[in-house]
Amino acid sequence: MTGFVSSLKVFFVDDDPALREANVQALELAGFDVSAFQRAEAALEALSENFDGVVITDIRMPGMDGLQLFGRIRDIDPEIPVILITGHGDIDMAVKALHDGAFDFVAKPFAADHLAASTRKALENRRLVLENRRLRALADAADSPLIGDSPAITRLRHTIEQVGHADVDVLIEGETGTGKELVAVMLHRKSRRTARPFVPVNCASLPGEFAEAELFGHAAYILPHLKSSQGGRIEASNRGTLFLDEIDGMPLSLQARLLRVIEEREVLRLGADEPLALDLRVIAAAKPGLAQMVEDGLFRSDLYFRLNVVRLSIPPLRERRDDIPQLFAHFVQEASRKAERKKFRMTAAMRRHLIEHEWPGNVRELRNFAFEAVLDLHEAGQPARDSARATLPELVSRYEETLVREALEETRGSVSRACELLGVPRKTLYDKFRRANIVPETFRRK
Numbered sequence: 001m002t003g004f005v006s007s008l009k010v011f012f013v014d015d016d017p018a019l020r021e022a023n024v025q026a027l028e029l030a031g032f033d034v035s036a037f038q039r040a041e042a043a044l045e046a047l048s049e050n051f052d053g054v055v056i057t058d059i060r061m062p063g064m065d066g067l068q069l070f071g072r073i074r075d076i077d078p079e080i081p082v083i084l085i086t087g088h089g090d091i092d093m094a095v096k097a098l099h100d101g102a103f104d105f106v107a108k109p110f111a112a113d114h115l116a117a118s119t120r121k122a123l124e125n126r127r128l129v130l131e132n133r134r135l136r137a138l139a140d141a142a143d144s145p146l147i148g149d150s151p152a153i154t155r156l157r158h159t160i161e162q163v164g165h166a167d168v169d170v171l172i173e174g175e176t177g178t179g180k181e182l183v184a185v186m187l188h189r190k191s192r193r194t195a196r197p198f199v200p201v202n203c204a205s206l207p208g209e210f211a212e213a214e215l216f217g218h219a220a221y222i223l224p225h226l227k228s229s230q231g232g233r234i235e236a237s238n239r240g241t242l243f244l245d246e247i248d249g250m251p252l253s254l255q256a257r258l259l260r261v262i263e264e265r266e267v268l269r270l271g272a273d274e275p276l277a278l279d280l281r282v283i284a285a286a287k288p289g290l291a292q293m294v295e296d297g298l299f300r301s302d303l304y305f306r307l308n309v310v311r312l313s314i315p316p317l318r319e320r321r322d323d324i325p326q327l328f329a330h331f332v333q334e335a336s337r338k339a340e341r342k343k344f345r346m347t348a349a350m351r352r353h354l355i356e357h358e359w360p361g362n363v364r365e366l367r368n369f370a371f372e373a374v375l376d377l378h379e380a381g382q383p384a385r386d387s388a389r390a391t392l393p394e395l396v397s398r399y400e401e402t403l404v405r406e407a408l409e410e411t412r413g414s415v416s417r418a419c420e421l422l423g424v425p426r427k428t429l430y431d432k433f434r435r436a437n438i439v440p441e442t443f444r445r446k
């Protein structure tokens with residue numbers, strides 16, 4: 001695991017402008033990405049669960065004070081590290097706050113170095129927490145199979161089986177929320193590397209001037225605050241899988257260095273003399289259109305050809321609407337389990353949304369919709385705004401198809417019982433199966 005943490009944020013809260021400015025400057029010099037806040041309320045507003053950073057706050061402030069802020073942050077996400085700055089006479093309070101889970105406190109006056117050291121520890125701590133959460137979520141996701149019986153998804157499942165244990169690099173293309181990361185994890189799970197790290201790197205949100213050090217690692221002292229040498233994300237994936245997410249967002253300036261890693265299977269830490277040999281598999285993900293970016297000179301063609309050994313394309317959900325009912329049922333189950341809600345009733349508004357919506361956010365959007373539906377939060381049950389795009393006959397046949405699929409789900413593939421349920425003769429039902437490519441047997445195994 002790398003100890004390089006400058007990609008995380010530091011929120012600095014202090015009502016005193018002079019102190020605020022001095023500390024922010026010192027922290028920035030130490031290489032941190034700092035946002036300053038004059039009031040606790042404003043900082044709180046900018047925070048949410050899974051915040052990728054730490055909070056440093058003065059205790060004494062007008063309005064919400066630092067301890068109250070700490071309490072509120074604990075409600076949002078108890079694992080966000082909070083460092084308290086204490087004045088004269090606040091030490092007892094600060095010690096109590098430590099007991100309650102504050103990360104650290106520094107007593108005024110303090111040396112800039114001291115605050116920076118504590119901040120670095122807090123950020124490292126936060127990074128580990130976030131990585132663990134992410135890995136847990138990935139493990140959850142990988143345990144659940146790729147849902148869908150549309151031809152495209154059936155083929156994809158088959159290819160994953162085949163390509164998974166072949167140790168080849170893979171490029172996955174698909175719109176947002178189509179399941180690129182899920183597929184990448186599945187490929188890793190199927191490979192001989194499965195017990196080794198799966199290291200995701202979001203190439204579109206690498207932290208500015210630190211991006212190279214973050215990715216490739218660095219020798220000591222190439223920047224004033226880098227006191228010891230450190231491996232980067234790429235090195236961390238050695239013997240495992242490097243997942244280059246949103247590769248289409250990678251700055252051109254970094255692409256040459258990355259090409260070398262992929263071609264030579266070695267990495268040269270910034271400022272180091274000798275490269276390190278790597279054993280890794282590279283899986284990259286991109287939005288559709290990487291080839292066009294190459295033509296437009298926005299993406300290096302040599303890198304593209306290196307990545308494009310095996311390409312998997314995941315079609316958007318609107319092009320495989322057959323998968324919607326099954327995915328929805330799957331996510332409703334997942335949501336019900338997580339929220340410990342037993343009863344779920346599909347309303348007419350929900351059904352209508354499932355049928356009419358175009359799902360620009362693809363499977364992720366559908367999953368969110370299912371969770372909202374189970375938790376009863378859905379505004380999404382309102383008439384869909386994009387219904388204008390489908391014609392009436394289209395809507396009617398989608399609706400019909402949904403009802404047929406639901407009947408088969410309910411009867412676990414029994415055609416006679418589905419006929420009864422829908423009140424249609426067998427022949428009519430079989431016609432509908434044919435028109436919608438429905439295979440009743442596939443509902444039996446569920």
Ligand SMILES: Nc1ncnc2c1ncn2[C@@H]1O[C@H](COP(=O)(O)OP(=O)(O)OP(=O)(O)O)[C@@H](O)[C@H]1O
Nearest residue numbers: 141145146147175176177178179180181182363364
């Ligand atoms: N076919 C599927 N079966 C089950 N779950 C799926 C399927 N496709 C996607 N998901 C789920 O949908 C969500 C979004 O998928 P994922 O994060 O892999 O998408 P993505 O293509 O990486 O999106 P983005 O480009 O926005 O990062 C995840 O919760 C994933 O587990």
Ligand SMILES: [Mg+2]
Nearest residue numbers: 177180181245
């Ligand atoms: Mg993704």
